[in-house]
Amino acid sequence: MLEIERRGQERRRDLLIGGKPRRTKRLQSRHLAPSRNVSVGEAHEKETRASPLHRGDIVIENVEVVHSCFTSEGGNERESANRRERRCSVISEICMTGRRGKMRPEGDARSMLPKVDDIGRFALFLDLDGTVAEIAERPEAVRVEASTIALLGALRRAAGDALAVVSGRDIAVIDALLSPLRLPVAGVHGLQRRDAAGRLHRSGDVCADLERVIRAIEADVVGDAGVIVERKTGAVALHYRLRPELEARCRAIAERAVRDHPELEVLPGKKVFEIRSQGGDKGDVIEAFLKEEPFRGRVPIFAGDDVTDEVGFGVVNARGGVSIKVGRSATLAHYRAADLHELHRWLAELARVAEAERAR
Structure with a gap:
């Protein structure tokens, strides 16, 4: 089982999500006319009346737990790790269960870009x-x-x-x-x-055994033409875009790679499984930028x-x-x-x- 999925299951006692995935507004360039758009200020006002994770088709019973995992900052290393696990849980529920959202219909008045x-x-x-x-x-x-x-x-x-x-x-x-x-x-x-x-x-320390893990992955796929191993700093990506029928095999290889290495995690993506050292995520770096010039405020x-x-x-x-x-x-x-x-x-x-x- 992938690490992100395992974390999601462990947090189910705190997060009870049901129903279909949330439908999102579709960007429409022609909706840029002032008379047909809502302002960002208006959109933000609506957000203060409803949690961003408690609208549309998603039902989250414990909104405070979910909201805190995206808004809390600081704390010690353990608190930061727990916050990352809660984030992974939310993403796991919405994006790793095989459910897919539907785009709103063309011309839907609710589909306007602020x-x-x-x-x-x-x-x-x-x-x-x-x-x-x-x-x-x-x-x-x-x-x-x-x-x-x-x-x-x-x-x-x-x-x-x-x-x-x-x-x-x-x-x-x-x-x-x-x-x-x-x-x-x-x-x-x-x-x-x-x-x-x-x-x-x-963010985080590079796994000391990462090179050995990468070599094991390369050996596993040596006979799988079209599967690409991409080395990165502190990570390795296993691409199967050229061989989509090998998704299950690549998933198993990724799972095996992290099994004996708790300091590694698996990030699934579009036709790729990425094995990387644990550390900050995209939410963390956005928060970090927003504390600095010229992003601050x-x-x-x-x-x-x-x-x-x-x-x-x-x-x-x-x-x-x-x-x-x-x-x-x-x-x-x-x-x-x-x-x-x-x-x-x-x-x-x-x-x-x-x-x-x-x-x-």
Whole structure:
């Protein structure tokens, strides 16, 4: 059984979730007209009347327990570990049970994107693969279009440099993909972080036996053509995108890899199982950025497409921010883009409006 699933089951006594996964609002670029949008302020006012995790189709009996796992900060190492376990429990219930959310119908009045009048009030956090760049069959084949890099540059200027990429990639790989841009980044799903001043932060200790674990995984898949082992700092990813029929086999390999190593955990994703040293997650790094300049005091916007982004959505929701899921699967996010192209059109509109305001 995967570690994240085990944690979810252990916390069932605290979290009783029933019904269908929550349906999310779909991003609609044509809904940017002022007369057809609600403001972020209006959306936040609604959030104060209903917990972000207690609306729509999800029923959570102990809302206080769930809300605290996304809002609590500080504490000792044990308290932080317990908070991460509670977060994993929430994500496990919603995203690991095989249930899938449905997109709201086209033209549904409830499917409007909150209008962002002044992007300068916001801090932008973006996942990389599947959000900034198209997912490729092989991780090394991913490329970021020149037009997308230009868009990120425009967004950074519009947001007063409060733009960060929060990814499962190593920081060095992110820098290479986004060159010549050099942004604040978080890598390996929260194990690494580089702040706006260029300082590097690391969360948790790298498993001492990680190299041996990686070699064992490589030996396990030597006869499985198309299964890719991607080495990272403090982690290894087992990709089966080219061989989706081997999902169960890859799952078993990932489970076996962490069985005798409690300091390792498994993070499932889109056609991948990632084995990494335990440490911070995407929610943790978003919280860390929001305590620092130029992110401090701003409302967070976070867009992502995979299961590991859900913890970030929970943190952003708890802060009254804007969470955007790219794709169709069940999610905690309040808004949804059909694909990254729809998201990019919306982001480009934000940058265009900000540029027009500066030109006045």
